[in-house]
Amino acid sequence: MLKPIQSEALSRHARVAHGFFGRQGGVSEGIYASLNCGLGSKDARDVVGENRRRVAHQLGATPDGLLTAYQHHSADAIVVTEPWTFETMPKADALVTATPGIAVGALAADCAPVLFADAEAGIVAAAHAGWKGALGGVLESTVATMERLGARRASISATLGPCIGPTAYEVGPEFEANFITKSADYAGFFKRSSADARPYFDLPAFVLARLGAMRLGTVESQTRCTYSCAEHFFSYRRTTHRREPDYGRQISAIVLL
Numbered sequence: 001m002l003k004p005i006q007s008e009a010l011s012r013h014a015r016v017a018h019g020f021f022g023r024q025g026g027v028s029e030g031i032y033a034s035l036n037c038g039l040g041s042k043d044a045r046d047v048v049g050e051n052r053r054r055v056a057h058q059l060g061a062t063p064d065g066l067l068t069a070y071q072h073h074s075a076d077a078i079v080v081t082e083p084w085t086f087e088t089m090p091k092a093d094a095l096v097t098a099t100p101g102i103a104v105g106a107l108a109a110d111c112a113p114v115l116f117a118d119a120e121a122g123i124v125a126a127a128h129a130g131w132k133g134a135l136g137g138v139l140e141s142t143v144a145t146m147e148r149l150g151a152r153r154a155s156i157s158a159t160l161g162p163c164i165g166p167t168a169y170e171v172g173p174e175f176e177a178n179f180i181t182k183s184a185d186y187a188g189f190f191k192r193s194s195a196d197a198r199p200y201f202d203l204p205a206f207v208l209a210r211l212g213a214m215r216l217g218t219v220e221s222q223t224r225c226t227y228s229c230a231e232h233f234f235s236y237r238r239t240t241h242r243r244e245p246d247y248g249r250q251i252s253a254i255v256l257l
Contacts, residue, residue: 001025002035002058007159009218010254013119017059017103018254020113020161020222022232026051031244036234038107038249039068039086052251059255061103066253068105069095071128075137077145080104094127094142097256098149105253109234110226112163112207113252116142118151124254129207135179139210157218158211161252162233165225166191166202169237175201226250 004019011018026035027050032043035051049063056066064083069092077094080102084090095104096116104126106113111130117123127133127142139158146156171190176199179186189206190199204223211219226233239247 002054004058005161005222005224007115007157007220007222009157009220010115010117010159013117013157015119015122015257016117016124016254017257018115018117019055019058020115020252021055021250022162023234023248023250024232026054028248031239031246032248035250036248037068037251038109040070041248042246043248055251055253056103059103059253060257061101061255065101065255066103066105067095068107068251069093071107073130073132075133075141077125077127077138077141079145079149093129093133093138094125094145096123096125096142096145096149098123100256103253103255105251107249107251108163108226109236109239109247109249110164112203112223113161114139114142114158114207114211115161115252115254116146116156116158117254118146118155118157120155121149121151122256123149123151124256126252126254131175131201131203134203134207134210135182139207140214143214143216153215154217156216157220158216159220160204160207160211160223162222162224162226162250163203163207164227164235164237165204165223166200168225168227169201169203170198171201172198
C-alpha cells in the first residue's frame, strides 16, 4: 500500500495531486525493495514500470503520464507538454508543466526533491536538488520557468521532501569551499564537532533558505533523513557505506488534475 508523505500547502489545492513516495508499496525485491522508481537502476525494467504504474494510479495519472528526466545535477528546468519514452528522455533536473494529466517527478536517494504549484495559474513543477544543483540555481530556474508560463511567485507553494539530514552528511573541506567561495554566509550551513573535524552539511536548511529567498507564497518542509530511515527511504550514501552494488530511487511527483 502506498503511503506518500503529503504537503499541507499543496493539499489545499483541489486541482493538484502530489506525493513524496518512499520505498514501501512496490514489487521490487532485495536491495531495491520495494517501490524502486529509478529507471536508471539495475532493477528489472518491468518491475520498475509496475512500481511507477502504482504511483501514477495513486496520483490519478496514466502510467505514460508519469515523467522523470535524466537528472545530471544541473540547474536545467524544462517545460513538459507531452509524454516521452525512456529512449527520448531529456536531460534536466526540474520539470514544469501546465498540461493536466502529466505528472512531473523527481527521483532521489539522498538529494532533495521539491514540489511546486501555482494552482491559480494551473502550473506545477518537480525539482531534483542535490548540493550541486541547489548551489547552481535549479530551484531559482524552476520558479523562473514557472513564471514564464504565467505563474506568480506570491501564488507558488513549494515543499521540500525527504533528503539526507545534517547529521549524516559528512563532507570534505573541498566540498565546503564550493559554497564559501560563492558566499561567506554559506558557512552557516556547515557544522563541526571540533575545530579539526570534517564538516557536516545541512542540505535541507540550504534548500529551504534558497526557497525562502525567492519570497514564494508558501515554503514548507516535509523532509525526513533518507540515510537514517532505511525502512522508509533509499539512500545512495547508506548503500555506499554498506558496499551494496546498487540502490533504488524514490519518487516525488505532482500533477494537475
